[in-house]
Amino acid sequence: MSELAAEAEKLDAADELAGVRAQFVLDTGSDHAADAVGVYLDGNSLGALPAGVPGRVEDVVRRQWGELRIRSWDESGWWTAPERIGDRIAPLVGAAAGQIVVGDSTSVNVFKALVGAVRLAGEGRDEIVVDATTFPTDGYIAESAARMTGCTLRPVTPAEVPGALGDRTAAVLLNHVDYRTGRLHDLPALTAAVHAAGAVVVWDLCHSAGALPVGLDEHGVDLAVGCTYKYLNGGPGSPAYLYVRRSLQDRFDSPLPGWNSHAEPFGMRPAYEPAAGAVRGRVGTPDILSMLALEAALEVWDGDGVSIGAVRAKSLALSDFFLRCVDSYVPAGRVESVTPAAHAERGSRSRCAVRTPET
């Protein structure tokens, strides 16, 4: 056995999270030929299926919908699911309860957060700074949010953000982890820089929530959004979430004030009056089937020792080991790691690029 294979076995034997694997539907090898067993590494795109989800979805459809029907809005807790599930995500991103609401897609939540941020920033500030290397949807939405709010959009690289801030900056939209390179950005320092300029920061957590500690409350983040189908295993198209810091909630003015965020949704009033709290981020009727699949998926975090710290430690150990394998198997200079080697700058995966031979 090679030295690296022996090392891998040793790491596996000492892995505190090894037991968590049984909570997911994954290839086991028992009923496949050994060479057909897949090792699933795509948690950054579609998290694997937690074993408890199919049974829950069946119950939601057959009993809650099929038998209780409309009573389930109350009796099965459908109506309050967006806030309740938000409170389950909260500890994973370092937020106290009452600040996260689940619903809509990440794209829609970027829109709510960014327009809301410009409105919070107030008069005299007419620039939106956006991460130019962002996932395209964030950039498209930022461009439209800028046009709607009469702002100028300034796309810059995250390294250029501090230099781009000034007394005209209204809002800044940043990614915690770059979706292509896996680079982890310095959320505490960038948040502090945005605040020092008097502006409002919006963080996109799609590639960090569920993979590494975020510390939203600790670092004073204003607004944040993220998806739940990547590292939170919510399933294809599961709803995203919006975080609004408690101290900003009374002033948060959503650009999509639907009846679900009304202070009295069943009052059916002609005039809009926003609800208090995170609920203010809701829009219309929640997508209950997806949302309750997500709620069941989040139960994998309930087990002993499944903390975000433990997941981060394992993720770094895996990518460290992967980089050592690349070093030892690939001829020097042929492949380079696009993802920074330093733990402080590395998200939850490592990406390598093949260098084209020099001519």
Ligand SMILES: *Cc1c(COP(=O)(O)O)cnc(C)c1O
């Ligand atoms: C995955 C991802 C999205 C996806 O947006 P949807 O509206 O859920 O399709 C948005 N932004 C970032 C940074 C992402 O990684």
